[in-house]
Amino acid sequence: MEQAFLRVAGEEAVPDWLRGGVVAIGNFDGIHRGHQAVLERALEEARQRGVPALVLTFEPHPRKVFRPDAPLFVLTPPHVKARLIEALGFAGVIERPFTREFSGLSAEDFVIAILEQQLGISHAVTGFDFHFGKNRQGGPAFLMAAGERHGFGVTLVDAFRDEGTEIISSSRIRELLAEGEAAEAAGLLGYRYTVEAEVVGGAKLGRTLGFPTANMRLSSEAGLKEGIYAVRFRCADGTLHDGVASFGRRPTVDDHGAPLLETFVFDFTGDLYGEIASVSFFGYLRGEVKFEGLDALVVQMKRDEAEARALLSGVRPLSELDRAIAF
Known part of the structure; x- marks a missing residue:
């Protein structure tokens, strides 16, 4: 019987059926086209x-441990990353807690404790620049030598370049999203940038104007450009709807500084409060504007709806992963 996808977090033991597999190792924030290689x-x-094919990743992002005072726009929080990894066809993901104590492990101890004892791997696959262990002492040559000592194979994958021969990186994608370049970011990701969160109550102003919204609070570190987007909204039951979303910070809402994503879901009636939903971003329509009154706001919202419907009517999947996430 085929086993269900397994997400192993914290110090949980890895079941026997996952041992002896091939493991891809890395942080993989974004699961972009370079990671996908x-x-x-x-x-x-x-x-x-x-x-079995597994992914070994680290939570939280190591930069959050070494530079806790520097905000980091994480593209794929653990639950989103796991969803993407499952969609690619992996048997499971191992989310290894990353702490200062863990970062102090020598490269050899990492190989013994994690790869050999915890996972019992038969083969490791990493990017060409993967480093691990205390002071990043474990590099590609060390890993290959360790594989010979401990009985597992190693494959190194070269840097993946886009059509313009530039290396695809999470940093480039963060910069594009910060500029509202959702379509360009999707080209590097290989799928439409997607967020996932609980639908929460709002001020209900949209409902009184004929545009009820599903509101989601994102991380205060979310670096997405504020403004209006054409989106796809996936309900907890898997149904998908086109929509238009406003992303920004509303000082009148007690959201503790977290950005609020307000999605007007087209052709939908029902109660979404408390559901875990996802929103995929297809295009940036405009920046936020302060209107003189509600009548002017409603006129603009109708224009936004028409523009979003037109944009979304012609979209096609960028990849099988995009099809699984946003189609």
Whole structure:
């Protein structure tokens, strides 16, 4: 019987059926096309060997541990990252807690404690620049030598470049999203940028204007440009709806500084409060504008709806992953 996708967080034990597999190792924030080159290679190795394919990643992002005072726009929080990894076809993801104590492990101790004892891997796949262990002492050459000592194979994947020969990175994607370039970011991600959160109550102003919204609070570090977007909204039951969303900070809402995403879901009636929903961003329509009155606001909202419907009517999946997430 086929096993369900498994997300192993914290110090949970790894079940026997996941041991002996091929593991892709890295932080993989964004699961962008560069990461996917590594992940697809791991899936291919696992298929050839007839063993499970796993992803070993680290939570929180190491930069949050080493530079806690520097805000970091995390593209794929753990639950979103796990969803993308599952959609790619992996058997499971191991979310290793990243702490200062863990970062102090020597490279050899990391290999023994995590790769050998916890996972019992048969093969590791990483990017060409992956480093691990105290002071980043473990690099590609060390990992390959360790594999020979401990009985597992190693595959290194070269940097992935876009059509303009630039290396695809999470930093580039963060910069594009901060500029409202949702379509360009999608080109590097290989799928539409997607957020996931609980639908919460709002001021209900939209409802009185004929534009009821599903409101979601995102991380205070979310670096997405504030403004109006054409989006796809996925309900907890998996149903998908087109919509138009406003993203920004509303000082009149007691949201503790967290940005609020307000989505007017097209052709939908029902109660979404308390559901975990996702929103995929297809295009940036305009910046936020302060209107003189509600009548002017309603006129603009109708224009936004028409523009979003037109944009979304012609979209096509960028990849199988995009199809799984936003179609």
